[in-house]
Each structure stands twice: as C-alpha cells, then as structure tokens.
Amino acid sequence: MGFTIAEKILAAKSGRTSVRPGEIVDAYPDLVMSHTATWRSVSVMQKVGATKLYDPDRLAVVLDHIAPAKTEKNATDQQVSRNFARSNGINKFYDVDAGIAHLVLMEAGHVAPGDLIVGTDSHCTIYGSLGALGTGIGYTEVASVWITGKLWMKVPDTFKIILNGKLPPGVYSKDLMLHLIGSLGADGCGYKAVEFHGDATSGLSISERMTMTNLAMEMGVKCAFVPPDAKTEEYLYGRMEASKCYQPVSADADAVYEKELPVNLGALGPMVACPHEVENTKPIQEVQGTRIDQAFLGSCANAKYEDLEVAARILKGRRVHPNVRLIITPGSKQILLEASNTGVFQTLLEAGGMFTNPGCGACAGDGGIMADGEVCLSTANRNFIGRMGSSKAEIYLSSPATLAASAIKGVISDPREFF
Amino acid sequence: MESTIQGRVYKFGDNVNSDIIIPGRYLIYIDRERLAQHAFEVLGEGFPAKLREFQILVAGRNFGCGSAREQAATAIQGLGIQAVVACSFARTFYRNAINDGLPIFECPELYPDVEEGDSLRIDLAASKIHLADKQYAFPQLPDSVKKILELGGLANYLKTQLAGT
Numbered sequence: 094m095g096f097t098i099a100e101k102i103l104a105a106k107s108g109r110t111s112v113r114p115g116e117i118v119d120a121y122p123d124l125v126m127s128h129t130a131t132w133r134s135v136s137v138m139q140k141v142g143a144t145k146l147y148d149p150d151r152l153a154v155v156l157d158h159i160a161p162a163k164t165e166k167n168a169t170d171q172q173v174s175r176n177f178a179r180s181n182g183i184n185k186f187y188d189v190d191a192g193i194a195h196l197v198l199m200e201a202g203h204v205a206p207g208d209l210i211v212g213t214d215s216h217c218t219i220y221g222s223l224g225a226l227g228t229g230i231g232y233t234e235v236a237s238v239w240i241t242g243k244l245w246m247k248v249p250d251t252f253k254i255i256l257n258g259k260l261p262p263g264v265y266s267k268d269l270m271l272h273l274i275g276s277l278g279a280d281g282c283g284y285k286a287v288e289f290h291g292d293a294t295s296g297l298s299i300s301e302r303m304t305m306t307n308l309a310m311e312m313g314v315k316c317a318f319v320p321p322d323a324k325t326e327e328y329l330y331g332r333m334e335a336s337k338c339y340q341p342v343s344a345d346a347d348a349v350y351e352k353e354l355p356v357n358l359g360a361l362g363p364m365v366a367c368p369h370e371v372e373n374t375k376p377i378q379e380v381q382g383t384r385i386d387q388a389f390l391g392s393c394a395n396a397k398y399e400d401l402e403v404a405a406r407i408l409k410g411r412r413v414h415p416n417v418r419l420i421i422t423p424g425s426k427q428i429l430l431e432a433s434n435t436g437v438f439q440t441l442l443e444a445g446g447m448f449t450n451p452g453c454g455a456c457a458g459d460g461g462i463m464a465d466g467e468v469c470l471s472t473a474n475r476n477f478i479g480r481m482g483s484s485k486a487e488i489y490l491s492s493p494a495t496l497a498a499s500a501i502k503g504v505i506s507d508p509r510e511f512f
Numbered sequence: 513m514e515s516t517i518q519g520r521v522y523k524f525g526d527n528v529n530s531d532i533i534i535p536g537r538y539l540i541y542i543d544r545e546r547l548a549q550h551a552f553e554v555l556g557e558g559f560p561a562k563l564r565e566f567q568i569l570v571a572g573r574n575f576g577c578g579s580a581r582e583q584a585a586t587a588i589q590g591l592g593i594q595a596v597v598a599c600s601f602a603r604t605f606y607r608n609a610i611n612d613g614l615p616i617f618e619c620p621e622l623y624p625d626v627e628e629g630d631s632l633r634i635d636l637a638a639s640k641i642h643l644a645d646k647q648y649a650f651p652q653l654p655d656s657v658k659k660i661l662e663l664g665g666l667a668n669y670l671k672t673q674l675a676g677t
Contacts, residue, residue, distance in 0.1 A: 117654055133542050133582075141670040166540050215580040215604050231582030231608040232542075233666045240670065245656060279527050280574035284603050313574065315603055370527060458536045477531035477578060479554035 095345020097251040098318045099286035102226040102342065106209040107246075114250040114351075121243045123225075124185075124203060125151055126212030128194045129158035130232045131174035134213070137236035146181055147242030153185035153203060153212075154178045155194035159459050160452035162189070192425025192451035195219045195393045199303070200427050202332035206321040207342040211238060216393050216474065218310045222302035223329065224321035224342050226286075229310075249286045249315045250351040251344075256291035258359035263509035265403070266301035267395055267472070267492035269356065270308035271364035275374030283313035285351065288344060293358050294319060299328045300399040307394045308474055311371040320344065363508060365470075366490035369478040377495065377507045385470045387463065388413075388500040389481075390446070390493055391422030392456040392473035398428045398437075400472065400493040405432075405440040407497035407511045413445030414503030420461045421446050422454030446500075455481050463488075470499050517595045517615060517634040519567020521626055526572035530605065533576065533584040547583050548590025563591050568632050571598040572623060576605020585612040595634055597641065597650075599623050610657060613665030617641065619650040 096104070096111060104111050107118035127134055131154050138144075146152065154174060162168035171189065178186035191197045195216060198204055206224030210217060213235050220227030230244065238244050254273070260266070274281070287309050289302075297305070302319040309317035319325075321341040329339055363377040390396060390404055401423065413419045421441055423429040429451055432438040442448065455461025456473040463469050463486035471481070476488035491499070494508035531554070538550045552559040563569075569588065575598040576584055585608045588596065596609065599620035609616045617634065622641055625648075626632070633642040641648045653661065660669045 117656070130539070136542065137667055137670075141667050141674060143670070143674060164540075170540065213580060215578065217580075229580030229604050231580060231585075231604070231611055233582060233611045234607060237611075237666055237670055241673075279577055280600060280602070283574065283600060313577065313602060370529075372527070475531070475578060477529050479535050480531050484554040484556075 094349055095347040097286060097344045097348045097350065098224070098288055098320065098342055099226060099249055099251055099316055102207055102209055103246060103248050105207065112248045114248050116248045117245055118248065119243045120209055120246045122211045122238060123151060123208040124153055124210040125235055125238045126153045126155065126194055126198060126210060126214070126217065127232070127235050128155050128213055129170070130213040131177060132170040133232035134236040134239065135173055135177045137233050138239065143240045146239050149182050150184065152183050152239060153198055154183055155187040155191060155197050156189045157193045158453045158457040160189035160450060163459070189452070190426055190450070192423065192428065193393045193453055196397065196424040196428070199223060200425060202329065202334050205329065205333055205337050205339065206325065207340055211235070211244065215310050216307050218314055218317050219303050219307040219393060221306040221316055221318040222299060223325055224318060226316045228316050249284055251286040251288055252282055253350040253353045254287060254289050255353060255355045256289060256293035256358055257355060258293055258357045259296065260358045260361065262512040263494055264361050264363060265492040265494060266297060266304045267308065268361055268364045269358060270305055271366050271374045271490065272361055273356070274308065274312045274372050275364065277312050279311065279370060279372040280313040282309070284315055287314050287317040289319045291355070295322050295324070298399060299324055300397045303397060304394055311474055363492065363495050365495065365505060366476055368476055368487040368489065371474070371476060371490065377505070380489065380505050381507055383489070383505040384468055385417055385499055385503065385505060386467040387461065387469040388417055388419045388496050389422070389455045389461055389469055389471040389473065390419065390496055391454045392471070393424060394474040395472035395493050396422060396424035396428070398431045401428065401432050401437050401441065404493045404497040405437040407494060407508065408444035408446070408501065409440050411444055411501050413500045416503050417500050419446035419500045420449060420455060422449045423451045425451050458482070470496055470505060472496050515636050517568070517636070519594060519632065520565070521568050521570050521628060521630045521632055522563055522566035523626060523628045524569060524571040524575070527574045527577055528571055529578035530576055530581050530584040531578055534581065534587040536579070539581055539583055542583065542586065544586055544590030547587035551587035551591055560591055563593070567592065567594045569593055569596045570623065570626050571596065573599045575601050577602035580604040580608070582608040582612060585609040585614045589614050597622060610661050611666035613661060615661060617650045619648050622648045
C-alpha cells in the first residue's frame with residue numbers, strides 16, 4: 094500500500110519512515126508564516142518568557158492585512174512586528190508595500206514542493222499549488238513553533254478529485270471550486286487532505302492552481318495539493334531559494350484514498366456564491382440581474398496577474414457602469430508591476446476602475462467597506478456576514494471574468510457573452 | 513480545568529463561522545473582555561449580552577469554520593462560556609480552542625436532543641455528557657493534547673516546558 098502526498102510530507106517532517114491517517118506526529122515545519130498577526134505572537138513570546146527562536150531562517154513575516162496602517166493602533170502593532178523581525182534577523186520580512194503573504198512568499202521562491210508550512214491564516218492551503226503542505230494555525234501556536242520548532246499534527250485522510258475535460262471559455266478554476274464547495278458543503282472535506290488529479294490538471298496554470306488550493310479551504314480541508322509537474326518546475330525555475338533544490342513530491346500509484354470524485358470541467362459554467370456562506374452557490378443563470386454597488390477584484394484567491402489580465406481583456410474599450418465602484422487590490426507589488434508593464438493597469442484604470450495598495454484590502458476590512466443595504470461582487474474566498482463592513486451588506490463571490498462582465502452591466506452578468 | 517463542567521445551554525445551527533463569532537475589525541484586540549463585547553454581534557440585537565446567561569454553547573456541524581483567528585475562541589471565553597459541544601468543529605477553531613484553554617467536545621448524538629436553556633453536565637473523567645437522565649459519550653483527546661487544555665492553554669504549557677529546561 095502506497096502513500097498520499099500529505100502522508101509523505103508529514104512522515105518526512107516528523108522523522109518517520111511512514112505514517113498513516115489518524116496518527117499524531119510531532120512535525121517540524123520548513124516555514125512559519127505570520128502576517129499582520131505577528132505582534133500577537135510576539136506578545137505570547139513575552140508572556141511565556143521566551144527569548145530564543147528555534148531557527149530564525151524558518152520564519153516569514155509579511156504585513157498584509159490593513160496595509161499601510163490606517164489607525165494608530167495598526168501602526169503600533171506593525172511597529173512591534175517590524176521591530177521583532179529586525180531584532181531577530183528575520184530575512185524573510187516583507188513590509189506593508191509587498192502584498193498578500195501567500196502570494197509574496199510563493200513569488201519570492203520561499204515555497205517548494207514537499208515543504209511543510211504553517212501560518213496565521215486559514216488560506217495557507219494555497220501553498221499546495223506548488224506541492225507544499227500548507228495549513229493555518231492561531232497566533233499562540235505560531236509563537237510555539239517559533240520557540241520549539243514543532244507542532245503536533247494529525248495525519249489526515251485524503252480525497253482524490255479527478256479533473257477531466259477542459260474548462261469552456263469564460264469558465265475558470267474559481268467556478269470549478271465554487272461548484273465543488275456547493276456540492277460538497279463547507280465541511281465536505283473537513284479535516285481532510287485533497288489531491289487534484291486527472292488529465293485536465295496539467296493544463297491548468299499555476300495561477301489557476303493557486304485559486305483551487307486557496308478555495309479548497311472553504312470546504313474544510315486541512316491541506317490541498319496539485320501534484321508538481323512541468324509547470325511547477327517552470328514556475329520555480331530561477332525563483333527558488335538557493336539553498337533548496339527542486340524535488341517534486343507525488344503520491345504513490347497505490348496510495349489509499351478515502352474517496353475519489355471525478356469532475357468533468359467541460360460541463361461547468363460560471364458559478365456565484367450567494368450571501369452569506371460560500372457553500373450557497375448557484376449557476377450564473379439563477380443570479381444574473383442582481384444589482385451590484387461595488388466590484389472588488391482582490392484577495393489571495395483571485396488578485397494574481399492572470400486574474401487582472403482576464404478582467405482587463407473584458408474591460409478593454411468598455412466602461413464600468415456608473416453605479417458601480419470597481420476596486421482593484423493587486424495581490425502583490427510584483428503583480429502590480431507586471432500589470433503596469435503590460436498595460437493591464439492602464440486598461441483597468443481607463444475603464445473606470447481604481448487601484449489600492451497591494452494587500453488583503455477589502456477582504457480583510459481595509460479599503461472598500463460596504464454600507465447598509467449595499468451589494469458587493471467580489472473575487473475573494475469568503476462572503477460571510479459583516480466581513481466587508483455592514484452586516485446588512487451582501488457579498489457575492491465569482492471569478493474575475495464574471496466580476497468584469499458584471500461591473501460593466503451594473504448587475505451580476507454572464508461573462509461568456511464577452512468571449 | 514475542572515473535572516466537571518455544568519451549565520445552561522445556548523444552541524446554534526451549522527457552519528457558525530469565525531466572522532460571526534468575532535468580526536475581523538476587532539482582531540486588533542487579544543484580551544478576552546474586549547473581544548467578548550463584540551462576539552456574535554453581527555447576529556443582531558441582544559447579542560452578545562444574552563449569551564452571558566449561558567455557560568455552554570451547543571452547535572451543529574463545522575463550528576468555527578473560516579478564518580484561523582484565535583480570537584474566536586478567546587471571545588467565547590470572555591463571555592463566560594465554559595465549554596462548546598458541537599457535532600463537529602472546523603480544524604482551525606478546534607486547535608485554537610485547545611490552545612486557548614477552551615474545552616470543546618464533539619458529540620453529534622447530543623445535538624437533536626438538546627434545547628436552549630437545558631442543563632448539561634459534562635463529566636471529563638468519564639467522557640460523558642449528562643442531559644436530564646440521558647447520557648452521551650464523547651471521544652477523549654489524545655493525552656499530549658489534553659495536557660495543553662488541562663494547563664489552561666498553550667501559553668501556560670509553553671511556560672511549564674520552558675521552566676523545565
């Protein structure tokens with residue numbers, strides 16, 4: 094009997110030859126990410142009287158939520174995080190100009206196949222797009238890993254999702270994920286690892302894979318993987334840290350899966366998650382025509398360069414509806430630079446969009462807050478009540494293409510007419 | 513941690529997410545009382561004040577889903593809640609609760625039988641929940657993890673570990 098990717102990584106990081114689902118191991122992560130929550134972990138270190146880090150090179154600190162600071166309290170908290178990073182010689186420190194932690198760390202080559210990565214953010218699952226096991230923990234536990242280098246982890250069972258066919262024009266991996274979350278439910282993969290397989294997987298770009306492993310969190314996964322392939326190697330070539338060498342990780346042919354689920358990508362259409370739960374998904378036909386006041390193109394799910402480019406392709410030569418605010422928060426500074434170099438930045442501005450600083454933006458309650466009764470269509474991964482301001486506002490989630498089409502029409506609209 | 517937890521029940525449904533438990537704008541705080549003032553406030557009038565009359569939360573599936581914010585567990589403790597019993601928990605909330613010293617129990621069998629205002633008694637040593645004359649078993653935590661909860665959370669556990677080295 095062979096092993097899944099999660100089993101192989103957890104065995105390797107806990108010094109075991111093999112592990113099986115249900116076992117509890119002490120695992121040593123390669124990377125511990127803390128974002129804006131860093132100051133809280135610093136306060137835990139002080140509280141427990143610890144002064145020494147297990148290994149400063151395993152820490153990454155990225156100030157991404159509320160960037161730059163908008164209150165004195167934010168500024169003070171960020172100062173604590175910054176001073177901590179400086180005084181402890183944290184090389185992987187990225188300040189408020191850099192962007193969303195997940196995207197910044199992958200762009201910078203700090204994430205490699207087979208790595209174990211924990212961090213103060215549930216969407217750490219995104220690192221599985223490059224074959225790393227990423228999972229979220231709280232700030233106290235981050236402090237604990239800073240000090241001890243390890244944490245207990247239960248080896249998860251794995252679900253295998255087999256993707257066949259090809260996404261039709263105007264349909265993206267975001268639509269695939271909303272389809273899966275809607276059919277499996279918010280805890281459909283609770284405590285599980287998910288691996289994406291099938292002929293269609295190799296055709297999906299790294300950006301699409303990031304969206305998949307990010308959104309997988311919304312069906313309760315512990316971690317999610319797209320097994321590394323030629324595209325992964327190409328993405329990491331020249332990007333990975335010099336101390337690492339590219340070593341793909343894969344499941345054995347006779348690995349044991351708890352469940353196998355085939356999906357035909359060719360049968361999918363644009364999907365929208367309706368208020369106030371991500372699992373509340375509907376095909377576009379059932380929600381088109383819904384008025385929107387704001388369109389938010391942002392978040393670690395869908396504010397990558399490809400996402401901005403898709404939106405720009407639809408918005409080029411067209412105008413955002415006068416009743417809609419199109420807020421674009423690029424996932425990182427690198428993404429903003431690329432959009433600036435290729436003209437995507439200008440296209441989106443000319444169409445009537447506005448840009449904010451790279452970071453989590455409105456998805457974390459920064460610029461782009463909603464008033465009572467307002468409706469936002471967002472490319473983010475959560476539409477929970479009150480997440481973007483008023484608890485009387487409504488948040489719908491979609492792909493960047495659906496967002497762009499809807500921003501033009503002023504109502505939720507099918508992007509396929511633009512293809 | 514006490515060996516018995518006793519109190520009146522407030523009952524929630526499925527998928528109570530961490531944005532409902534404590535909205536993101538309050539994550540600038542980490543102290544229990546401050547967070548408790550805003551816990552569950554998105555649910556409308558009466559919240560969170562009315563939860564202070566209860567000691568045990570009972571919930572359906574996937575309690576605490578969403579964000580990895582540890583303050584979800586902290587805010588619940590600030591309300592004076594002594595335990596959460598759910599059909600299932602989101603894994604991030606599950607870890608955070610243990611690390612924050614908030615006792616949590618998975619017991620799907622209890623859910624359909626219990627109503628708001630019922631009295632529950634949770635016997636930790638026997639791994640049983642008592643509701644009137646009925647009892648329900650729940651799985652024990654692994655010993656290593658139980659130790660964290662017994663010491664009142666991961667910070668206390670770390671302090672003990674560091675003092676021992």
